[in-house]
Amino acid sequence: MIFESHAHYDDKQFDSDREQLLSSMKENGIETIINVGSDFRGSKDTVELAKKYDFIYGAIGIHPSDISDLNQETCQWLEENAALEKVVAIGEIGLDYYWDKEEEVQKAQRYWFEWQMKLAEKANLPVIIHSRDAAEDTLKLMKEIHAEQIPGVIHCFSYSREMAEEYVKMGYYIGIGGVVTFKNAKKLKEVAANVPLERILLETDCPYLAPEPHRGSRNSSLNLPYVAAEIARIREITPEEVIEVTKRNAERLFFGSVK
Numbered sequence: 001m002i003f004e005s006h007a008h009y010d011d012k013q014f015d016s017d018r019e020q021l022l023s024s025m026k027e028n029g030i031e032t033i034i035n036v037g038s039d040f041r042g043s044k045d046t047v048e049l050a051k052k053y054d055f056i057y058g059a060i061g062i063h064p065s066d067i068s069d070l071n072q073e074t075c076q077w078l079e080e081n082a083a084l085e086k087v088v089a090i091g092e093i094g095l096d097y098y099w100d101k102e103e104e105v106q107k108a109q110r111y112w113f114e115w116q117m118k119l120a121e122k123a124n125l126p127v128i129i130h131s132r133d134a135a136e137d138t139l140k141l142m143k144e145i146h147a148e149q150i151p152g153v154i155h156c157f158s159y160s161r162e163m164a165e166e167y168v169k170m171g172y173y174i175g176i177g178g179v180v181t182f183k184n185a186k187k188l189k190e191v192a193a194n195v196p197l198e199r200i201l202l203e204t205d206c207p208y209l210a211p212e213p214h215r216g217s218r219n220s221s222l223n224l225p226y227v228a229a230e231i232a233r234i235r236e237i238t239p240e241e242v243i244e245v246t247k248r249n250a251e252r253l254f255f256g257s258v259k
């Protein structure tokens with residue numbers, strides 16, 4: 001059975017068939033799902049999904065591109081809801097300099113990334129980190145605040161093998177999804193080949209980033225066997241081993257500590 005570590009079933013792309021799709025997960029080998037909030041509305045919807053489905057757990061947090069959602073009221077909501085039993089992580093949080101090139105905005109992203117890392121530390125929860133075009137600043141900030149004391153995953157990993165090794169040294173997991181099946185994803189295939197299997201989590205980031213052979217269509221956790229098969233091919237092991245070990249990894253990260 002597969003552990004899906006990063007999905008966005010609150011997304012409006014699932015409005016037409018969410019219930020039907022989620023009801024089909026177990027019979028298709030998807031055992032557990034972490035639904036990840038990326039803005040305030042998404043975090044609230046995540047809490048509702050976790051209440052409704054026994055196999056869905058929630059991560060709440062504000063993505064770097066949505067930090068305008070953060071204010072006194074929403075910060076208080078995050079603090080209160082981090083204590084819920086089925087909220088098992090803070091995320092997705094981090095830095096994204098791909099769209100935001102202005103120094104002022106990037107500075108604000110760093111401020112809220114740090115604030116949410118500290119929220120996770122206080123709540124005794126792991127973090128789900130999004131980092132795009134901000135490799136150096138992400139690592140620098142994490143070292144400054146001693147992020148090695150906060151467990152977590154670098155989701156949808158897009159940096160080099162060397163950078164992956166830095167994060168693994170800090171105790172972090174590396175989230176790998178559909179991109180690893182793309183022909184031109186040389187860097188990620190190298191990461192998938194070299195990071196210890198005990199440090200890899202399977203994820204979709206659905207509805208985005210569907211793997212081959214469904215690239216470009218709406219993604220769902222039902223496509224995770226393609227990701228597992230590609231990691232298995234690269235590492236010359238069986239898909240079953242990839243599925244079993246990554247499931248144990250995710251259970252250790254999300255259920256292992258306080259809850």
Ligand code: NI
Nearest residue numbers: 006036092205
């Ligand atoms: Ni995501």
